[in-house]
Every structure is written in C-alpha cells, then in structure tokens.
Amino acid sequence: MITIDALTKTYGGFTAVDDVTFTAEAGRVTGFLGPNGAGKSTTMRIMVGLTPASSGSATILGRHFAELPNPGREVGVLLDASAQHAGRTGREILTIAQRTMGLPRGAVAETLSRVSLTDEEADRRVRNYSLGMRQRLGIATALIGDPEVLILDEPANGLDPAGIRWMRDLLRDFADQGGTVLLSSHLLHEIEVIADDLVVIGNGRIVAQGSKQELLAAAGTLARAEQPGALHRALADKGITASTSADGAVRTEADPAVVGQVALAAGIALTELRPADGAGLEEMFLELTAASQREGNTEGAAA
Amino acid sequence: MSTTTAPTSAHRRERSTPGPIPMTRLLDTELRKMFDTRAGFWLMASIGIAAVLASAATMLFAPDSAQTYESYSTAIGFPIAVILPMIAILSVTGEWSQRTGLTTFTLVPSRGRVIAAKLLCSLGIGVASMFVALAIGAVGNLLGSTLNGVDTSWNVDPTQFALIVLANVLGMLIGFMLGVLVRNSAGAIVGYFVYSFMIPTVFGLLWTFQDWFRDIQPWVDFQSAQTVLFDNTPSGEQWAHLGVTGLIWLIVPTLIGLRMVMRAEVK
Known part of the structure; x- marks a missing residue:
C-alpha cells in the first residue's frame, strides 16, 4: 500500500506538487493520470526518496522508502527506462540489480524470460535497444526482487499493442496476488482498461480520484450544438452548471431530458445529446484537466 | 454489468522482511560497474x-646512464597520475551523466554508502595499479639494462614507492572531490585540468610578480606541496604544508560536494 499525505514540492516560487493526498491500495491497480508536466513524475520521485518533499509525506507499506532495508525486495520501481548506461548489456544491468539485492543468480534469466527478452537481446548493449525493449528491461529490474509494490512511471510508453496487452496482464496478475500497483500515464485508453482506481492530477493538484466506476458514473450529459457558447449560456440561465471542452462538447451533471428541454426552449438545435457515461475516460480527463492544460480555455466565456 | 476483478488482499503472499544490504555487496557491484x-x-x-x-620508450630512448629503475618508474608514473583521477571522477559522475x-x-537509498563504496573501489584500483606499474617497470628495467648492456640498478626504495602511492592516492581524491562537486563527467574532467594546470600557472605568476605571495605560497599551493612527494622524503614543515593546502583544496570542497x-x- 502507498500512502501519500498532503505532499507538496516547490521549486523557488513554482509549486510542482500541491497538497497531494491519495492512497494506492493493495490488490488494486491505481492509475496516476495527468498531462505532461502535471507533477506525476515529481510525486513518484518523492515516493522513492530521489527528491526531497517540501512538506507532507509519502509512505510505502507504512514506512518511508529510505527506511526499507533492501528496497528492491519490497518495492519495484521504474521511473525512466532510458536512464541506463548505453554501454551495458541488458543482462548486465539486470545482474547489477540482482547482486545489489542479494538474489540467486538464476533470477536474472528467469526475469528476462518473464519480460520476454531473448538471450540474444539480453546480450545486446542498451544503446541498440528500442524504447519498447528498454521498457521491458526496466520492468524486469522492477520485478526481479519479487516486490510487493510496483511504482511505474509511463511504463506503456514505446510498447507496441501486443506489448501493452502483455503489460496489462502482468500488472493485473500482480494485483490479483495482493500486490499494489501504481502506474502513471497520459495514455488514457491504456489506463482506462487496466486501472481499478484513478487519481487524476493537473498542475500539481489532484482534480479527481476514486474508483473507475465512480468516476465514469458521475459523467452526466454530453451535448453538442452549432454554437456551444449559446447552449452553455442557455443552461447557465436555468442555473445549470456546464463546461465546454476544447472540441465544443458541452457537459453537465443534469439529465439529458433537462438539457433537451432547455435547448428546445432556447431554440437551439442540438447536434448531439446523450448520457456521457459512455464517453469514456478521455473526455473526462480532458474536461478535468482543461483548466490546467497549456492551451488554457473553456469554462465558457464568462463575459 | 462488467464483472470487475477488484480482489481483496485475499491471496496475499506471506513475506519476510529482507535483511539490510551489506557493504561488501555494494563494493562488489560498484567494482563491477x-x-x-x-x-x-x-x-x-x-x-x-x-x-x-612508457617502459618501451625509456628502454629505447633513455641514455645508458638513465637505464635505472627510477627512470622507468618516473616514465610510467606520469600517464598513471593522469588516468587514476579520471577513474575516480567517472565512477562518481557516471551516476548523473548516464542517469x-x-x-x-532507488535500490540503495543511502547515498553515502554508495559513494563510500565508490571511493573505496577507486582507491583499491589506484593502489593495485601502482603495484602493476611497479612490476611492469621492473621488467622494463631488467630488459632495458640487459639490452643496453649496463648494470641493472634498483634505485627506488620502499619509502619512495610509498610516497608515490600516496601522491597518486591524493590525485584520486582530487578526482573524487571534483566528481561529487560537479556531478557531470565532462564538467568534472575539464575541472580537473583547470585544477591541476590553470591554478598552478596562476600561482607561478603570483610568485614571480608579487612579493607578498612568496611568503604564503607554501601554505596555499597544494600542487607544489604534492610535488615534494615525488622528489624526496618531505620534512616536517613540508608535511605541514601538505596538510594545510590539502585542507583548503581537497577536504573542504569534498565535504561541500558530499553534502x-x-x-x-x-533526475
């Protein structure tokens, strides 16, 4: 289990992680979702003690990471698959991890086959690896100590579709055996399929968290019109809060029937009207993080 | 509708807390790296x-009168004195430059122990390589004197050898200091050349043109204090010079770098 409590990290005047609190439970896959630069990697680096927190705390299995006597045996970590000496072979990198953790020598070959790296690939230098192979090697380094918790930063990056399915099954298995998995991603579809719980972060702050079902059920109604701004105003006039995302979709908590009535009364022709729960995580993600996106927008022109 | 696989911690594995990582294991992996x-x-x-x-060059080009063990050890000592600090620098900076x-x-959160293991491995390699150089020099001397038809002269005594080892260890510590201070391979290597060639030049100029500097020079010039180790056995005062300049140029920056x-x- 991973417990993050009121974690904050500031760099000078810039707040990279702002009062973040969440828990990744054992037996579940927790997806840590956010656009680039949202603070996912900084939060993960603080968890494993590579970056000091400004305030708040992060504990894993009830202890601070630095207090774990042999961290690799309890927590498998992959922060950046490319952060390896390009001149070492994959097998050598795994051997260093195996020796540091004090594991039997056989663990290297076992883990290589678990991540489907062939003997020939393992003996190649990492400079000649594709990003997908580096990810597999990084996951191997995280898994070799048979840990109880996995912390993976963008592990699906660079994997081909078959590789992504493989990783999904692997993490599912790991969680089903009682392990804790925290993985970050901006690959929404991946995390939607794999995660049980979601933590969504934007600009260093948590904007939503809960089980995937909860978050999707709270989706409300999605409507489109030729002039989304007009629809937005019509809803606002009736006291219905709505938000308009970059692609012109108007979302609200209200029922589709109510939205249809409002549009009719205002004489707005709808081009689309449906319950938003089928809309998927992507729209929720875009909506939730809209305010913190680089392209800044929406909340309808509050002029 | 979907039957979600949201298992409880039902089949949680029985686990024992692993023991701590012993220093010997860190030495083993750092040496391997x-x-x-x-x-x-x-x-x-x-x-x-x-x-x-260096031995071959001495054998071929040194005059008969210089076919001595000292000539060989001096010739070998020069390149080694440059290579050893590089080894110390790269052992530290690689972790940052190669990321x-x-x-x-992450595997060993106690950074101090990792850095200590690196230092011990560097010094071990430094001392071992001095003995390798001693042996290669001996072979060179033997061959050289035979080929050049002069008596074999073994004019390096253990004290001298120990002082040269000490000088090289100091050189490695300087490399290590620059490594922890700069934490970037290229930067630390450039730093090393500035440190060992620029600073002595500046001190030389000061010594030539500034009278006031001549009195304090022995107490601030680390390089010249070290040179003594290669030439003869230092006097008590020269040891004091070495200690004081070493404190300024080596120990204080090392402590800052470690911090x-x-x-x-x-990252």
Whole structure:
C-alpha cells in the first residue's frame, strides 16, 4: 500500500506538487493520470526518496522508502527506462540489480524470460535497444526482487499493442496476488482498461480520484450544438452548471431530458445529446484537466 | 454489468522482511560497474598499456646512464597520475551523466554508502595499479639494462614507492572531490585540468610578480606541496604544508560536494 499525505514540492516560487493526498491500495491497480508536466513524475520521485518533499509525506507499506532495508525486495520501481548506461548489456544491468539485492543468480534469466527478452537481446548493449525493449528491461529490474509494490512511471510508453496487452496482464496478475500497483500515464485508453482506481492530477493538484466506476458514473450529459457558447449560456440561465471542452462538447451533471428541454426552449438545435457515461475516460480527463492544460480555455466565456 | 476483478488482499503472499544490504555487496557491484562497459574496461586497461608504452620508450630512448629503475618508474608514473583521477571522477559522475543514479539510489537509498563504496573501489584500483606499474617497470628495467648492456640498478626504495602511492592516492581524491562537486563527467574532467594546470600557472605568476605571495605560497599551493612527494622524503614543515593546502583544496570542497550529493535531486 502507498500512502501519500498532503505532499507538496516547490521549486523557488513554482509549486510542482500541491497538497497531494491519495492512497494506492493493495490488490488494486491505481492509475496516476495527468498531462505532461502535471507533477506525476515529481510525486513518484518523492515516493522513492530521489527528491526531497517540501512538506507532507509519502509512505510505502507504512514506512518511508529510505527506511526499507533492501528496497528492491519490497518495492519495484521504474521511473525512466532510458536512464541506463548505453554501454551495458541488458543482462548486465539486470545482474547489477540482482547482486545489489542479494538474489540467486538464476533470477536474472528467469526475469528476462518473464519480460520476454531473448538471450540474444539480453546480450545486446542498451544503446541498440528500442524504447519498447528498454521498457521491458526496466520492468524486469522492477520485478526481479519479487516486490510487493510496483511504482511505474509511463511504463506503456514505446510498447507496441501486443506489448501493452502483455503489460496489462502482468500488472493485473500482480494485483490479483495482493500486490499494489501504481502506474502513471497520459495514455488514457491504456489506463482506462487496466486501472481499478484513478487519481487524476493537473498542475500539481489532484482534480479527481476514486474508483473507475465512480468516476465514469458521475459523467452526466454530453451535448453538442452549432454554437456551444449559446447552449452553455442557455443552461447557465436555468442555473445549470456546464463546461465546454476544447472540441465544443458541452457537459453537465443534469439529465439529458433537462438539457433537451432547455435547448428546445432556447431554440437551439442540438447536434448531439446523450448520457456521457459512455464517453469514456478521455473526455473526462480532458474536461478535468482543461483548466490546467497549456492551451488554457473553456469554462465558457464568462463575459 | 462488467464483472470487475477488484480482489481483496485475499491471496496475499506471506513475506519476510529482507535483511539490510551489506557493504561488501555494494563494493562488489560498484567494482563491477567500473569494468562492465567498454569505456570503463579500456580506461582500466589503459593503465597497463600506458605502463608498457612508457617502459618501451625509456628502454629505447633513455641514455645508458638513465637505464635505472627510477627512470622507468618516473616514465610510467606520469600517464598513471593522469588516468587514476579520471577513474575516480567517472565512477562518481557516471551516476548523473548516464542517469544510472535513478536506479542505483532507488535500490540503495543511502547515498553515502554508495559513494563510500565508490571511493573505496577507486582507491583499491589506484593502489593495485601502482603495484602493476611497479612490476611492469621492473621488467622494463631488467630488459632495458640487459639490452643496453649496463648494470641493472634498483634505485627506488620502499619509502619512495610509498610516497608515490600516496601522491597518486591524493590525485584520486582530487578526482573524487571534483566528481561529487560537479556531478557531470565532462564538467568534472575539464575541472580537473583547470585544477591541476590553470591554478598552478596562476600561482607561478603570483610568485614571480608579487612579493607578498612568496611568503604564503607554501601554505596555499597544494600542487607544489604534492610535488615534494615525488622528489624526496618531505620534512616536517613540508608535511605541514601538505596538510594545510590539502585542507583548503581537497577536504573542504569534498565535504561541500558530499553534502550536495546527499541533498541533490536525482533526475
């Protein structure tokens, strides 16, 4: 289990992680979702003690990471698959991890086959690896100590579709055996399929968290019109809060029937009207993080 | 509708808390990391190669009168004195320049122990390579004197050898200091050349043109204090010079660098 409590990290005047609190439970896959630069990697680096927190705390299995006597045996970590000496072979990198953790020598070959790296690939230098192979090697380094918790930063990056399915099954298995998995991603579809719980972060702050079902059920109604701004105003006039995302979709908590009535009364022709729960995580993600996106927008022109 | 697989911690595995990582294991992996890349391997091999080349050059080009063990050890000593600090620098800076520190300091959160293991491995290699150089020099001397038809002269005594080892250990500590201070391979190597060639030049100019500097020079010039180790046995005062300049130019910056290593963010 991973417990993050009121974690904050500031760099000078810039707040990279702002009062973040969440828990990744054992037996579940927790997806840590956010656009680039949202603070996912900084939060993960603080968890494993590579970056000091400004305030708040992060504990894993009830202890601070630095207090774990042999961290690799309890927590498998992959922060950046490319952060390896390009001149070492994959097998050598795994051997260093195996020796540091004090594991039997056989663990290297076992883990290589678990991540489907062939003997020939393992003996190649990492400079000649594709990003997908580096990810597999990084996951191997995280898994070799048979840990109880996995912390993976963008592990699906660079994997081909078959590789992504493989990783999904692997993490599912790991969680089903009682392990804790925290993985970050901006690959929404991946995390939607794999995660049980979601933590969504934007600009260093948590904007939503809960089980995937909860978050999707709270989706409300999605409507489109030729002039989304007009629809937005019509809803606002009736006291219905709505938000308009970059692609012109108007979302609200209200029922589709109510939205249809409002549009009719205002004489707005709808081009689309449906319950938003089928809309998927992507729209929720875009909506939730809209305010913190680089392209800044929406909340309808509050002029 | 979908039957979600949201298991409880039902089949949680029984686990025992692992023991701590002993220092011997860190020494083992750090030593391994110094040899397991092509660059690292050839850097180590270059010690032997440089010693053989320097011996061959002495054998061929030195006059008969200079076919002594001292000539061989001096010729071999020069390249080694440059290579050893590089080994110390790269053992530290690699973790940052190659970004392997992300893995290293996650597997061993106690950075101090990792850095200590690196220092011990560097020094071990330094001392071992001095003995390799001693042996290669002896072979060179034997061959050289025979080929040149002069008596074999063994004019290096153990005290002298010990002082040369000490001088090289100091050189490695300087490399190590620059490594922890700069934490970037290229930057630390440039720093090393500035440190060992620029600063002595500046001191030389000051000595030539500024009278006031002549009195304090022995107490601030680390380089000249070290040079004594190569030439003869230092006097009590010369040891004091070495101690004071070493404090200023080596120990204080090392402590600052170590403090930075402990606190710096690993990215």
